[in-house]
Amino acid sequence: MEHQSFKELIQLALLNELSDDQMKELHKHMIDCSRCQAEYDSLTQYFAVIDKNKPDSVDEQFLHDARRQFRTKLDYELSRQTVIEKIFHSIQKYFWLNKGAVFTGAFSLAAGLVIGYFVFSSGATGMNFFTGENGGRAGKQIITNVRFLSSDAASDEVNFVFDAVRQVKMKGKLSDPEIQKILADALVNEKNPGARITTVSALANQVSENKAPNPKVKDALISALKYDNNPGVRREALKALLEMPYDNRINDCLLFVLQHDKNSGLRIAAINGLTLAKMNGQAINQETLNVLNQKVKNDDNEYVRIRAASLLKEENIQ
Amino acid sequence: MTKEENNLILAAQKGDRAAFEELIYRYDKNVLGIAYSFIKNNEDAKDIYQEVFLRVFKGINNFEFRSEFSTWLFRITTNVCLTYRSQKKKFAYTSLDDEPDADESEQRSLSELLSDGAATDSKALNSEVSAKIENGIExxxxxxxxxxxxxxxxxxxxxxxxxxxxxxxxxxxxxxxxxxxxxxxxxxxxxxxx
Structure with a gap:
């Protein structure tokens, strides 16, 4: 093997990428090769410097912010898709029900203009999102986070994006689905944990065991329960979900909390939720049994272990 | 790929948003980690994160289980990282915040560090090494x-x-x-x- 190849093997050895045979071959060569020994020492020093100056790992707050921004972007994308889908469905329906190819061209042109209006006008600026409907009163708009994508002095053209923030005052009833929708969005996107707790509490007040919940509210509560980094918010979300008619999704959420939440208080609340559901006649499925078995063995909270064991015992008796 | 992950992918392909979020939250810390270590800027890393998952959301129906989901996801991540960087370079001249000269900025950061009474020599040296590494990577x-x-x-x-x-x-x-x-x-x- 050429000397250069051994230099590469040294690097791979230090990166833990060599097989046992290659390692043996390298060691054998290095015994007699002072140049490779020096290379080994030099590379060891280099890797130590690189290793010592690694960038910090991603912290939870950073991750939480990224998730929140992504959810907002996804909401926007979905709403945009919905508008486009609606328009295309209308066009399809029109073509299906009406004849007269003469009008087809004119209609297509109009539809194109409408799509362009929605996609590029409201989509690009987002300025007219709230215009005072539903008791909302828009305040002064603040433009922040301007980022230039391109700029061409010759053609006098700029291409940039920005966040347009406007304070809106709203007054209405918590039972109003529109108000619930906005609060559900706030629960997922609000940065202030205190505000999120207040929001989830307000939503919880509207939840009733006998009433079908607003799906948007339910999604937001589930998302908060699973992914909010504030235990107070998660606790309130759990309480609210347990007030809703019990179903598989809520059951899955309780299992998720039992398996992943580091807060023992929340795990206790989750296992109490499962117990209550069982008392109310809910059947315990296989997945729940698996999680309970796992909890009996592994959970570091004694109450959770005892409660899981007791649920399993009751299930076996039946 | 676990059965649970398979089910999440299938549900996400049918438009189940909760399943989609649960699926991506298994790997998004790695995605953000790759983006941040590549770009070394919080806002840019978050931009990459959003672009990656938007592409995943739009393309999940094309995922045919031929590879691990994570491999597919990280492949998208590296593609976005590479193209994001090239876009930035293309428009680098428009940014007023860009450092005018790498060596100059190194000197400035070192002198700032040295003039800071609270900074120990060792800390200053570590920062200097980190800056030098970052500059080398660039x-x-x-x-x-x-x-x-x-x-x-x-x-x-x-x-x-x-x-x-x-x-x-x-x-x-x-x-x-x-x-x-x-x-x-x-x-x-x-x-x-x-």
Whole structure:
């Protein structure tokens, strides 16, 4: 093997990428090769410097912010898709029900203009999102986070994006689905944990065991329960979900909390939720049994272990 | 891929948003980690994160279970990282915040550090080394830089990197060897000091 190849093997050895045979071959060569020994020492020093100056790992707050921004972007994308889908469905329906190819061209042109209006006008600026409907009163708009994508002095053209923030005052009833929708969005996107707790509490007040919940509210509560980094918010979300008619999704959420939440208080609340559901006649499925078995063995909270064991015992008796 | 993950993918393909979120939250910390270690800027890393998951959301129906979901996801991540960087370079002249000259900025940061009474010599040296490493990484080609960060900062094996970048292990090794050589030359002064 050429000397250069051994230099590469040294690097791979230090990166833990060599097989046992290659390692043996390298060691054998290095015994007699002072140049490779020096290379080994030099590379060891280099890797130590690189290793010592690694960038910090991603912290939870950073991750939480990224998730929140992504959810907002996804909401926007979905709403945009919905508008486009609606328009295309209308066009399809029109073509299906009406004849007269003469009008087809004119209609297509109009539809194109409408799509362009929605996609590029409201989509690009987002300025007219709230215009005072539903008791909302828009305040002064603040433009922040301007980022230039391109700029061409010759053609006098700029291409940039920005966040347009406007304070809106709203007054209405918590039972109003529109108000619930906005609060559900706030629960997922609000940065202030205190505000999120207040929001989830307000939503919880509207939840009733006998009433079908607003799906948007339910999604937001589930998302908060699973992914909010504030235990107070998660606790309130759990309480609210347990007030809703019990179903598989809520059951899955309780299992998720039992398996992943580091807060023992929340795990206790989750296992109490499962117990209550069982008392109310809910059947315990296989997945729940698996999680309970796992909890009996592994959970570091004694109450959770005892409660899981007791649920399993009751299930076996039946 | 676990059965549970398979089910989440299938549900996400049917438009179940909760399943989609649960699926991506299994890997999004790695995605953000790759983006951050590649771009070294919080806002840009978050931009990459959003672009990656938007592409995943739009393309999940095309995922045919031929590879691990994570491999597919990280492949998208590396593609976005590479193209994001090239877009930035294309418009670099428009940014007023760009550092005018790397060496100048290094001198400034070092003198600032040294003039700071609270900073110890050791801290200043560490910061200086970090800045020098960062500067050296910036001088690598995008592919060398990506391989360097995936290997040294994210701890992937060469085989995994090849799979993520959709190239051969030999190509990855080649990028890595060149990156090491360039970085060693760049950091020579610090290596000799030790």
């Amino acid at each position: 001088k690598l080609s995008p592919q060398q830089k990506l391989v360097f960060t995936l290997k040294h900062y994210q701890g992937y094996k060469i085989k995994e990197i090849a799979s993520i970048m959709n190239c051969s292990e030999g190509t990855v090794k080649n990028y890595l060897f060149i990156a090491t050589q360039k970085m060693r030359d760049h950091l020579k002064v610090f290596m000799d000091m030790d």
